[in-house]
Every structure is written in structure tokens, then in C-alpha cells.
Amino acid sequence: MLVKEKGLMEFTPQEILSGLLEKRTDVFRYLYKAYGPMIAGYIRKNSGTEEDVTEMIQVVILELWIAVRDGRYEEEGKLGQYIYQLTSNTWRDELRKRRNRPQQSLSDRDLQLEDETEENLTSAIVKDRYLNAVHEAMGQLGEVCRDIIQMYHLQKIRLQEIAERLEYDYDNLRKRIFDCRKKLKQLTENILAKNSEGV
Amino acid sequence: MEQMEWQEKLRALSAGELTPDEAAKVLREAAESETKQAELQFSQKLTTVLKERDLFEVKGIVAGLIMEEGLPTAEPSSWLGKLGLNWILGLSLFLLLGTGVFFIGKRMAWWAIDPQALAQQYLQPMENVIYLEDNEAPAIEDLRQGMAAYDQQNYRKAAQYLKSYYAQVQDGNAGLFLAISHLMEGETDQATPILLNGLQRPGPIQEASRWYLALAYLQRADTQAAINTLEAIPASSIYGPEAQELLESLK
Numbered sequence: 003m004l005v006k007e008k009g010l011m012e013f014t015p016q017e018i019l020s021g022l023l024e025k026r027t028d029v030f031r032y033l034y035k036a037y038g039p040m041i042a043g044y045i046r047k048n049s050g051t052e053e054d055v056t057e058m059i060q061v062v063i064l065e066l067w068i069a070v071r072d073g074r075y076e077e078e079g080k081l082g083q084y085i086y087q088l089t090s091n092t093w094r095d096e097l098r099k100r101r102n103r104p105q106q107s108l109s110d111r112d113l114q115l116e117d118e119t120e121e122n123l124t125s126a127i128v129k130d131r132y133l134n135a136v137h138e139a140m141g142q143l144g145e146v147c148r149d150i151i152q153m154y155h156l157q158k159i160r161l162q163e164i165a166e167r168l169e170y171d172y173d174n175l176r177k178r179i180f181d182c183r184k185k186l187k188q189l190t191e192n193i194l195a196k197n198s199e200g201v
Numbered sequence: 202m203e204q205m206e207w208q209e210k211l212r213a214l215s216a217g218e219l220t221p222d223e224a225a226k227v228l229r230e231a232a233e234s235e236t237k238q239a240e241l242q243f244s245q246k247l248t249t250v251l252k253e254r255d256l257f258e259v260k261g262i263v264a265g266l267i268m269e270e271g272l273p274t275a276e277p278s279s280w281l282g283k284l285g286l287n288w289i290l291g292l293s294l295f296l297l298l299g300t301g302v303f304f305i306g307k308r309m310a311w312w313a314i315d316p317q318a319l320a321q322q323y324l325q326p327m328e329n330v331i332y333l334e335d336n337e338a339p340a341i342e343d344l345r346q347g348m349a350a351y352d353q354q355n356y357r358k359a360a361q362y363l364k365s366y367y368a369q370v371q372d373g374n375a376g377l378f379l380a381i382s383h384l385m386e387g388e389t390d391q392a393t394p395i396l397l398n399g400l401q402r403p404g405p406i407q408e409a410s411r412w413y414l415a416l417a418y419l420q421r422a423d424t425q426a427a428i429n430t431l432e433a434i435p436a437s438s439i440y441g442p443e444a445q446e447l448l449e450s451l452k
Contacts, residue, residue, distance in 0.1 A: 025255075027262055034266045039273035055272055060263045067259050072217070132242075136250045141371045155212055155251050180205050187243055 015077045022070045033063060037085045044089050048097075058096070062089050131197065132190075139189035147182035154179050211241055215248040257401060265397040268414065268433075269426040316427065316451070320419035323447055326351070326381055327409060331374055340369045351378055356385040373399060373406040381413060389420040412440040415447070424451060 013021065013032055021029025041062050042055045050058065065088050069075040075084060140148060146168075153164050165175040213219050214227050231241040331348055333341070347362030363379035366372070376395045383392035396417060399410025411434055418427035428451055434444040 025259060025262060027266075030259075030262050031266055031270070034263070034270060035273075038270075042273040052272065056267060059267065059272075060260065063263050064256070064259060068256075071255075133246050133249055136243075136246045137253070138370070140250060140254065141369050145368075151247070152251060152255070155215065155248060176205055180208060183208065183247075186247070190243070 015079060015081060018081065019070055019075075019077055022067050030063065033066070033085075034059070037082065040082070040086060041089045044086070045093060048093060050093070054096075058089065058093060061092055065092060131194065135190045135193040135197065136186070138193050139186050142189050143182070143186055147178075147185060150175075150179055150182050151186065207237060207240065208244075211244040214241075215244050257398070260401055261394070261397045264400050265393075268397075268430050269418075269423065271425060271429045316419040316422045316424050319447065319450060320416045323419075323443065324384060324416050326354070326356075326385055327377070327413075329378070331378065340366050343369075344372075344375055347375070347382075348378065351382060354385075356382040360386060360388070360391075367395070373402045377406055377409055377413070380410070380417075384413060384417060384420065387420065389417050392417050393421075408434075408438050408440065412438075412444065415444070427451065 013029060018029055018033070022033075038059055041059050045055045045058050062085060066075065066085060069088075140151075143151070150164065150168070153167075154161070161175060161179075162172060164170075165172045168175065170178065210219075210227050210230075214224055219227065228241075231237045329348055329352055331344070333345055333348070343362045343366035347359050347366060350356075350358035350362060360379060360382040363375055363382060367375050367379050377399055380392040380395040380399065383389070383395070393414070396410045396414040399406050400414065401407075402410070411430060415427045415430040415434070418424075418430060428448065431444045431448045431451075434440050436442075436445065438444070
């Protein structure tokens with residue numbers, strides 16, 4: 003079954019899920035065009051401002067992406083219903099929080115998601131020297147190693163699939179992952195040592 | 202070989218792929234060896250950092266889409282509503298044509314606007330405000346050379362060095378100057394993703410990124426995305442007056 007929307011590129015539900023995992027802009031654009039009006043309509047109807055609409059579209063799409071990434075969303079041909087539910091739940095929670103803290107708007111909170119906000123993660127990284135060093139070491143790692151680690155650690159892509167994508171022999175890829183991780187760890191330790199000297 | 206298998210177990214644990222029993226077994230195994238414990242700690246930290254980088258990237262994509270596409274307008278609530286809207290649109294179009302769209306357009310100077318020329322007119326390099334003394338970041342030499350080239354208005358060379366520095370340190374300030382160097386060279390495609398990332402950073406970087414992003418869209422002749430971006434610049438911002446002026450030229 004294809005998910006159709008007049009004037010938009012067509013994707014199968016499976017393509018949408020894999021496109022989200024691969025962070026494909028065309029898939030995000032499709033979701034934005036196909037479901038953005040529904041989210042916007044819901045927020046406007048329920049006393050949201052234009053600023054709320056902007057923020058809530060981002061929150062809902064991010065929530066959907068996290069649900070797909072963490073395997074919490076299972077495709078049953080009801081993506082529209084899922085997004086609608088996500089919108090109504092998130093907006094209801096937001097309104098409830100505002101009643102408790104009436105002076106704080108959504109933009110003040112800057113897109114806080116339930117348990118994995120960028121703000122929380124960023125502040126954790128800033129506070130934690132080790133995390134900070136890993137972050138810095140990732141920046142120093144070569145692009146290929148960075149991609150491999152990202153795919154292997156986070157995206158739950160099977161090793162066989164990564165090997166096919168990167169045109170590596172399966173055993174070589176395993177060794178490469180091992181080497182990249184080792185290099186990253188070494189870089190992290192160097193940064194930590196250097197920072198300790200500076201203290 | 203054994204180390205690889207241990208690594209795979211740690212990855213599965215961090216990714217939440219193990220059953221509670223399997224996870225407990227891995228944790229017990231880690232507790233028995235200092236090396237394994239250290240590997241486990243590294244794996245958990247790495248997962249947090251990767252998640253943060255991932256989330257940051259997705260936020261950039263979605264924010265960029267909203268900028269490019271604009272906010273969705275209200276949908277007609279029913280089939281009859283849609284039909285009615287189509288009639289109204291058709292009728293409006295007919296009336297517009299009938300009353301001389303050419304003269305209206307001419308008066309509003311629709312086709313006198315050249316977005317790329319406007320981008321050229323408004324694009325000025327930002328003053329170098331990067332403080333290099335006491336900065337011991339890795340690859341600092343790249344930053345030093347990049348900013349020296351930037352000050353000499355050699356933007357190609359500046360982009361080359363700043364790109365290398367930014368790839369290693371992901372310093373938001375350096376990213377901004379890198380994006381501006383690309384814009385000065387007319388390399389809009391390279392500048393845009395960096396500026397979209399800049400929108401996620403608080404304070405002056407975000408403010409400047411928004412202004413230069415609007416200019417990047419103009420360079421790409423994407424007038425609607427430029428308008429949406431300019432509208433998001435508050436009047437109180439240091440770019441506020443210029444943004445208002447540019448908006449008026451575009452509307």
C-alpha cells in the first residue's frame with residue numbers, strides 16, 4: 003500500500019519508517035506536508051497560537067522519530083492516527099503544564115521532550131567531563147569511522163546491512179568497527195588526560 | 202575475538218535490545234572485570250553522545266523544513282468546505298485576471314524583485330569576534346589560519362581551514378564564520394546546513410544564523426523560505442531593522 007497525498011512524493015509505510023531512521027529529508031518533508039496541516043489545525047482549534055503551532059509540529063515529528071528509532075512505533079497502516087494521538091496527548095500535557103506554570107510558554111521550555119530532551123542531553127554532556135570528552139573525540143574521528151559508529155551503535159542496522167551499504171566484507175566491517183571504537187576510546191582518553199593537565 | 206563479542210553485547214545493552222535477564226547477565230559480567238567495567242562505561246557515554254548528535258541533526262532538519270515550507274495553513278474542515286474553497290479560489294483568479302493582473306503586478310513590482318541581487322546587496326561579512334588567545338582547542342591552528350584568511354577577505358581559503366576546524370571541534374562560532382565564508386563565495390548549499398545547525402544554538406549564534414540563513418535562501422532564489430526566516434527575526438534583534446527592510450522589499 004502506498005501512502006498517497008496529492009502533489010507529494012509517494013512512500014510506502016515501510017519506506018517512511020526506514021527513511022526516518024536514515025534521517026532522509028525527503029521523508030521528513032513528506033511527513034511535514036502530509037501531516038503538518040492536521041497538527042496545525044488541531045493546535046489552532048485548541049487555543050494554540052502560531053508560535054505554538056511551530057513548536058508543536060517540531061515536537062510531534064521529533065516524538066514520532068524517537069518512537070520509530072526506539073521501536074515503540076509499529077507499522078499497522080495507522081500512521082495518521084498515531085500522529086493525531088501524539089498531537090493530542092502532547093498538546094494536552096503542554097496545556098496541563100501551563101496551567102501549573104501559567105507564566106511559562108512553550109518557547110521558554112524550548113522543545114522539551116519527555117525524557118530525552120536535547121537540553122537535558124546537552125546539559126548532561128556539559129556537566130560530565132567524560133561525556134564532553136567523548137563528544138569532542140567524535141568530532142576528531144574520521145568521517146567513515148563516525149558513520150560506522152553511528153549506524154552500528156544507534157540505528158540498530160544489522161551488521162550485514164551496514165557491510166552491504168559500505169561495500170565491506172562482513173568480517174572486515176566487524177574489525178573496522180572494533181578499530182574505530184578503539185580509536186574513539188583512545189581519543190577520549192587523550193582529551194581527558196589533556197584536560198586534567200590543564201586543571 | 203572475545204573483545205569483539207563483548208563489544209557487541211555492550212552495544213546491544215546500550216541500544217536496549219536485551220531482555221532483562223540478558224541485561225543483568227551482561228552487568229554481572231562487567232562487574233567481574235575492571236576492563237569490562239570501563240568498556241561498559243564508555244559504551245553508555247558513547248550512546249548518550251550519539252543520541253544527542255542524532256537529535257540535534259533531526260531538529261535541524263525539521264526546523265529547516267518549517268523555514269523552507271512555511272507553516273501549514275488551515276485545512277477546509279469538510280468535503281463541502283474543500284469544494285467551496287476551490288470555487289472561491291477559481292472565482293478570485295477569474296476576477297484577478299479580469300481586472301488586470303498585469304497592472305496589479307506591475308504596481309507591486311512582483312517581477313522587479315531579484316532575490317539573488319537582494320542577497321548580494323545585504324550580504325556583509327560579520328566582524329571577526331573570535332578570541333584566539335588562551336584557546337587550546339585541538340586543531341587551533343586551522344582556526345587561526347581560517348580567521349586570518351577571513352580578515353583578509355580570502356573567503357575560499359577561510360572556508361578551507363574553518364571547515365577542517367569545524368569538523369573536529371564543532372564550535373558554533375567557527376561554524377558561523379565558515380557558513381559566512383561559503384556565502385561570500387556563493388556556495389549556498391554548503392552554508393545552509395551549517396546555518397540550520399546554528400539555529401539550534403542559543404544566543405547570538407542563533408540570531409546571526411537566522412539572518413544569514415535568510416540571505417542563503419535568497420541566494421538560492423527561494424523567496425518564500427527567506428520571508429519565513431526573516432519573519433522569525435525579532436524586531437529587537439541587531440538584525441531586526443535590516444530584516445524588516447528586506448521583508449518590505451520582498452513583499
